[in-house]
Amino acid sequence: MTHQPRWRWTASPAVAVGLGVVLAAAGLLLGRPDVALLGAPLLVAAALGWQRLPAGEAGAAVDAAPGTTATTTAGEAAVPDGHHVDHRVDYRVTLQAPPGVEASLVHLTVVGGRSRLLAVSPSTRELRGRVRLLGVSGPQEVVRASLALVAPDGAAVAGPLGPAGAERVLAPAFAPAADLPLPPGLRGLSGVHDSSRPGQGGDFRDIGPFTPGDRLRRIDWRATARRSRTAGEITDLYVRRSLATSDAVAVVVVDSRDDVGEVVAQWGANRADRRGVSSLHLARQAASAIAAGTVRRGDRVAFCDLLAAGRSTAVGSGDRHLRRVLAAVATTRATGVLAGVRRLPPVPPSALVYVLSTFLDDVAGGAAARTWRSRGHRVVAVDVLPAPRLGGSTSAQRLAHQVVAMEREDRLEDLRAVGVEVVAWAGAGGASGRRAQLRALSRRRPR
Template sequence: MSTPRPGAPQPRWRLTIAQTGAIVVGFLTAAAGIVSGHPDVVVMGLPLLALAAWAWDRRPRAMAGEQATDAAAAAPVHYALTADRAAREHTLGYRVRLETAPGVEAVQLRVLELGVRPRLHVLAASPERPIDVRGRVPAPHSGPQRIVTADWRLVAAGAALLTDVSAPIGVDRTIEPAFVPITALPLPARLTGLTGSHDSSRPGDGGDFHDIDRFRPGDRLRRIDWKATARLARDPGELYVRRTRAQADATIFVIVDSADDLGESVDTWELFDPVRSGTTSLDIARSAASAIAAGYLHRGDRVALADLAVPGRVARPGAGTRHLDRVLRAIAATQPVGAARVTRRPPLVTPGAGVFLLSTFLDDHPMSAALQFAAAGHRVVAVDVLPPGRTDELTTARRIAHRLVMMDRENRMAALRRGGVDVLVWGLERGDPERDARLLALARPRNPALAAAR
């Protein structure tokens, strides 16, 4: 069982309001009897004082069989709050277990699920049978979050004594997003690696047919194309070889904008409600970033992760299974930082890398960063992760304000397209035909000149 930390303030017993009133009435009655010289009046106040003293003497002091010299053992309750490590069927189980000292008769337990769903339990207590409360919490969102918080108050001496409400304890969990790795992979304008799964413009081994050229020193004899030699040779000893494209890999930067986290319900944009908000923009961003990173890493490419709002959140370019696990953990741990803490300097990107920028594009910062990357020669895909908004709960004034904000956002998306940035809308569903068709279109070379520039 978990116990309070040594030196932490322990719960203090106090009399209830009824008992405090009884003490006041008892003292006043006894004082009135003494002043008036009537002993019978004094006797009438003594039972109230005696009952209060009896109740105070019965207050629990420590757990059974433990010495009160230990700060943890002196506590009248030992506690533990645990929750599942992973979500099952979109829910997480939790368990609150309390062991009380002799004399504690009941516990008022309050459990707060997801910060918005309080549950109050009044349970009988005994040292022989610990209190064990179990429940399940919905897990509607991915990322780090406070799953459950609990606090309690102890009752003793026939409800004459209560403790103060304990300090709350909670359990935090990081929920991994659900995703399916993408298979249509838009490639950057230039492939940088010397080996990989993509055909580059350089001649080499392993790729598709490149061209037929004269034999030069360094060419392998098995590359000689005798039919082409018989057809094209003009001088004795002239040979022609069949050349193939070299294999190369791509470097991809996945950049997540964690400045805000906006849900489907526009009414919760100002004050976040995890239950009413529906799917949020960071839910979509985590799922999209995981799908993009897993798709490229499964093909052997190099992937880096960066946060547009927090420069310290970064995973350098890498490949392999261990790097995929590292990137997925970093994506799952992404949480909103608020517009006040957003940095205005975009992250550094490796020359020639492709960039996926995931944002709601509700302000100019992500748009400016995407245009800056495109101007530097990177192929940029702006992934729109803002969920469709529900405005039925808004007032007329707030509905008009939302419409103006969305008009500004459409202007930014149009500016991205004019600046050579590809725009991809990532929907709520994992199987989105429009998104898949858009990815297939982006995976094709945009023009022969761009394909040759690799």
């Protein structure tokens, strides 16, 4: 995007005019024409600088394209905990400066917060480079550029114009979760789970009299002959009745209030390049795995960002719907909202709700989990706080972390007390530990 630059005078014209006037006055007072003539070029240069300010639009545009990337497609293979994937991105900064500019100053900020100030000639129209993205998922700003202009002889400057930036979104690497729990109630007229009502497609239920609408191939001739043996003739037909199949509905909710890293010493500064694995990275990984596992099982899933309703998807199933869910999960970012949730997103009846949060406070995730549990939903609280790394922390930071950890554990115990089931996504055991926790929940009968 280009703009009309607004020029601001520097000290150079004032110094030139002042020095020229002093030399001219000194020459007149001393009777030295040669001294007076020394100030003439300075006055002429200041006058010309006033009249020849560059005219025209200026600006900087930034775009980024994937470079060489050593990674696997999201969903095909899981990346072990604590291991990052090498993503490299090529960026290009297109510069536009009006004619007559003596120099351009470009301020570049690349991923990780590293900044550079470059002085380029007016003939330079493009800057190229390659950066390595951080090894975590989510939106990442690849490069941000702003442009400043310098008029001839440094008489005036304009800018900075911009900034213009380019962003890339990295999807988390994950493996679809298996052995997921079921909600207390099933819905729909078809699916992969046995419901409590009679129908077709499920396991054996009982044997009953033939009624209009039953298929002939479901007649149990042995049961018919056995029950009509006393009468001596077949009076009634008996059929094998089965249970109907239904599907489950899962709603994955992400608490995007904050994004906390595993390095406790960085909890205050929270620099993306120093904090290590972040809670939102684990939340994206968990949400993607749960959504893919739910769809692969034949059930329906919905995604909701608790504090940004625009990044939500409705209930659906199938590969196309899963791609929409994964795209919404990948773009989740920290909102920094300090207030609580004004209105909870709607949840279908008899749905299983996964609440993904750090549970560092009770403003968003904990309050939402208790509310949905009180409405009769089966709620699974997925703890996505990374395992803490206390290296480099001060004694005050260690003490503060200990207090926060005890308060958080009390908060999770309160959730367990009201019937919310808790799963630690970054707990001991890694991926095998998560599978064991989900398997235990799937075997537990919902209430």
